Amino acid sequence: MAPCLLDVSNVLFDKTLGFSNIKMKILFTTFALQHPRKVYGLVLLLTLACLAMMPLLTIDTDPENMLREDDPARIFHNQVKQQFIMHDTIVVGAVSATGEGIYNPQSLQALHQLSRGILDIDGVVSRDQMSLDTVDNITQQGPGTIRFEWLMQQAPQTQAQADAIKQAVNRLPMLNNTLVSGDGQAAAVYVPVADKDESYRIAEEVRGLVAGLDSSDQYHITGLPVAEDQFGVEMFIQMGISAPLAGLAIFILMWVFFRSLPLVTGPMIVAMATVIITMGLLIGMGFTVHIMSSMIAIFLMPIAVVDSTHILSEFADRFHPGEDPKAVIIKVMDHLFTPMLYTSVTSALGFLSLMLTPIPPVQIFGAYIAFGIFLAFLLTIIFIPAYISRMSPEALKSLQNAIHRMEDGGRLGRWLPRLGGFATGRRFVVLLVAAGAFAISVAGITRIQINDNPVNWFKADHEIRVADKVLNNHFAGTYDAWLVLESTSADNTSLANEVNQLIAGAEAQGIDLSAYAVIGNLELDVLASRLDDQLFAAGADEAVWLEQMLAVVEQEQQQRRTFLNPAVLQWMEGLQTHLLASDLVGKVNAMPDVVKTVNRELRSGADADFLLPDTANGVAQTLLQYQSSHRPQELWHFVTPDYRDSLIWLQLTSGDNQHMSQVVALVDAYIAEHPLPEGLRYGWAGKAYLNVVWQDAMVSGMADSLLSSFVVVFVMMVVLFRSLKYGVLAMLPLTFTITLIYGLIGWVGKDYDMPIAVLSALTLGLSVDFAIHFLQRYRELRKQGTNDISLAEMFQEPGRAITRNAIVIAVGFTPLLFAPLVPYITVGIFLASIMAASALVTLVLLPALLKFETIGKA
Structure with a gap:
């Protein structure tokens, strides 16, 4: 059998790819036709081996992982x-269901029990x-003294007790x-x-606690951590449902x-x-499965059946009873190998381009989709010939009858020639319409807004x-952003000079303190x-010099305690006021709030004393008092x-990144007008800000x-x-489809988010696929007839094949x-739109342009 196959294949010379392409076709086709059972066994073994790895699946929906581990913004966020x-x-929020408010014994008792x-x-x-x-x-116990007591150590039993809690909260800016x-x-x-x-687990346990409360209030759970983790759980379920449904x-x-x-x-195998x-x-x-990689199965399923259907359809069209099916399949593979190879390469290239983005999950998604496309091509050219070689004569006849029924008519057979005549x-x-649509789409693209928010991933x-x-x-x-003010590196030169002068003075009196001359290399503490x-061990003469040196060091320490400086705190207070006046920020919590609250109670307890102390010692005194509270560790959240x-x-x-971007711009503008105190710099952290960073990286990377x-x-x-x-x-x-789809996104006001961004890769691959098949078949037909006849013929079998493929995908x-x-809904809607647009542009715009060709052969 092998010599026969080689003889037939050697006659078929591919002018496009040359001898290497001939060898490739001979190698794959010959092996598949000679060893169909080995092909079946190999595919089955590989499939089962990979199936066995599925239980190792790990879900990842953390937007932080959209950035590389060495990304400066991510590193700074984790350092903060x-x-x-x-x-x-x-x-976890409790909302009054009656509208009477939360300050009543029943509501506060339930909240106390829940907390x-x-x-x-656990966790x-x-x-x-x-x-x-x-x-x-925090209240005043007496002049110059403060009392810290639990705000609601016991749940209130009377309305008066509930009102007392209300009054206390209203006086505490950190709580109100x-x-x-x-x-x-x-x-x-x-x-x-x-x-x-x-x-997600913790939130589920909280929901269980809420279910056991005797309360008419409405309880809600939110926050980016639970939203991201719950999305992962539901994404896992969605993966298990969508892929089988797509196959069905x-x-x-x-x-x-x-x-x-x-x-x-x-094709389904x-x-x-x-x-x-x-x-x-x-x-x-x-690799963990992120939101994008969870869609790999959905993307590959329809793409993988197209080439198989092409081969089977053409085989049934060429095959006649009494012929050797193996010889026919060689001819079919010779005819389809090159366009299938190029369409696979271009489709894979569209997804491989995602490797250029600086977003790791998107890179993984692009790499594995591209791998899947190449794998589908290899499985198609090996498995399908083996599959045909094992078909019985009855099955071959059934296959041929099915194709003939399809080609004899149907709706596609009726309206496609009309579409061709119109084009x-x-x-x-x-x-003219295409030019107008293109111009309108370009205008729509300029209206696209880049935005994402993990909470909006839910309906x-x-x-x-x-x-x-x-x-x-x-x-x-409920969304957090952290603006961090940092002191720049301190210069020990001046301090070292003072210490060295004291060392020299001590040395003149015969006292050796040279061990402290290395101050430039030591932390002050x-x-x-x-x-x-x-x-403790020094003599009287040495102690005099050591005390002077310690005083110099402590004075330098005090000067370097930047955030005990009232002027610095006043600058922060001004920024807080500016942010709150913008309507972009709901609340700003910072050191000045702690200091002013304690300072008020140290003085009179009246609102008139709710202000910053005039001296660094005054600030230090308030913070020292605060550290006597039940929660002194809270201070270290702010300094x-x-x-x-x-x-x-x-x-x-x-949590929209547009909102966060506006806040960043507002702070930048304020600092430009009111410069930071000397020796300070600032940076951003928090999940809301990381969202902005990876979105910007994704957009530039996608472009x-x-x-x-x-x-x-x-x-x-x-x-x-x-x-x-x-x-x-x-x-x-390709050009028209990308422009039309993204123009539509701009005009309908859909945010440019992560799923929308990667759709360009699919558009790049599939849109050019249709054009390759159309133009190649057209050129073949032109070698046999005139332009008009060739274009008319294109809306028979070739047009039906392109349309069916678009519908299948x-x-x-x-x-x-x-x-x-x-x-997932977004991807489904826009991918259907991409298929419709790319197929329609191929079947309408290309014939309209090809009509202008001269009468000669293409």
Whole structure:
């Protein structure tokens, strides 16, 4: 059999790819036809091996991982979390159902019971939980003394006790509109979690506690950690539903098209094997499944069946009873190998371009989709010939009858010639409409707004989304951003000079203190500690000099305690006032609030004394008093123990990165007009800010990847067709489809988010696929007839094949439309639009332009 196959194949010379392409076709086809059982066994073994890796799946929905581990913004964010002991936080809110407010014994008793129950949940950082029962009330015990007592150590039993709690909260700026809403209708428990990946479990336990409360109030749970973790849980469920549904939808559609089980079974085996092997390798190689990689199966399923269907359809069309099916399949593979190879390469290239983005999950998504496309190509050219070689004569006849039924008529057979007649007969109208649509789409692209928010990944009626809306309507905001003020590196030169002068003076009296001449290399705290220790063992003469040296060091320490300086705190207070006046920030919590609150109670307790002390010693006194509270560790959320760095906690009512970008711009403008105190610099951290960073990186990365892959695909088209003209024509459907789809996004006001961004890769691959098949078949027909006849023939079998493929791919994504998660719905809608647009542009715009060709042969 082998010599026969080689003889037939050697006759078929591919003018485009040359001898290497002949060898490749001979190698794969010969092996498949000679060893079909080995092919079956190899595919089955590989599929089962990769299937066995599936239980190792790990879900990752943390937007922080959208940035590389060495990204400066991510590193700084994690440094800030450690430096100021900040935690990812779940927000649990209780909203009065009657409208009478939260300050009543029943509501506060339920809140007290809930908070105590949450403290016992494993994974909750109990010492930092913020609720009415875990924070202090700060009052004046007497002139110059302060009293710290638990605000709600016991749940109130009377309305008078509830009113007393209300009065206390209203006097404490750190609590007002944070623990209790400004309108008094809602109260919150801030639940810090040790591991954000445990957020969903903790939230579920909180829901269980809420179910056991005797309360008529409405309880809501939100916060980015629980939103991200819950999305991961629901995404896992969605993966298990959407991929099988996509396969079922494609199977049903292909059955409707062909009514032949053999014709449907082969492509479905290729598709299922492609999906299982690709996902199994991704999981087995240790990659976590992110929101984008969770869609790999949905993307590959419809793409993988197209080439298989092409081969089976052409085989059935060429095969006649009595012929050797193996010889026929060789001819079919010779005819289809090159276009299938090029369409696979261009599709894969579109996704490989995502490797140019600086977003790791998007890179993984692009790499594995590209791998899956190549895998589908290899499985198709090996498995399908083996599959055909094993078909019985009855099955071959059934296959042939199915194709003939399809080609004899049907709706596609009726309206496609009409579409072709319109495209060529009204070509000037087509080109005018296309130019107008292109111009309108370009205008729409300029309206696109870059925005994303993990909470908006849920539908509007999802409990997370409802909680987010309700609680942010009542409170200052459940989204956090951290503005960090840092002292720049200190210069020890002046201090070293003073110390060296004292060393020289001591030396003149015969006292050796040269060990302290290395001050430039020592931390002040270390030096002060050494001097203090040495004083205990020093003689009277030496002690005089050591005391002078210690005084110099302590004075320098005091000067370097930047955030004990009233002028610095006044600058921070001015920034707080400016931010609150902007309506962009719900609340700003910072050092000045702590200092002013304690200072008021140290003085008179009256609102007139709610201001900053005039001296650094006065500031230090307030902070020393605050450290006598039940929660002294809270101070270190806002300032470091050496008082050189400080954190300003901004509460935002929206997690949209557009909102955060406006806040960043507002702070930049303020600092430009009111410069930072000398020796300070600032930086941003917090999840809301990280969202902005990775969104900006994604947009710039997507632009680079799209442009570079566009150029590469264009060069490939020129090489494939050996013609600059046909290379340009092949790129037109791609160009128009991308422009039309993204123009539509701009005009309808859909935010440019992560799923929308990666759709450009799919558009790049699939749109040019249709053009390749169209132009190649057209050129073949032109060699046999006139332009008009060739164009008319294109709307017979070639047009039907392109249309069927577009429908199959679009239908493969329809299960996404019924998903409970917005990104999946978005992908489903826009991919269907991409398929419709690219197929329509191919079947209308290309014929309109080709109608202008001269009568000669192409």
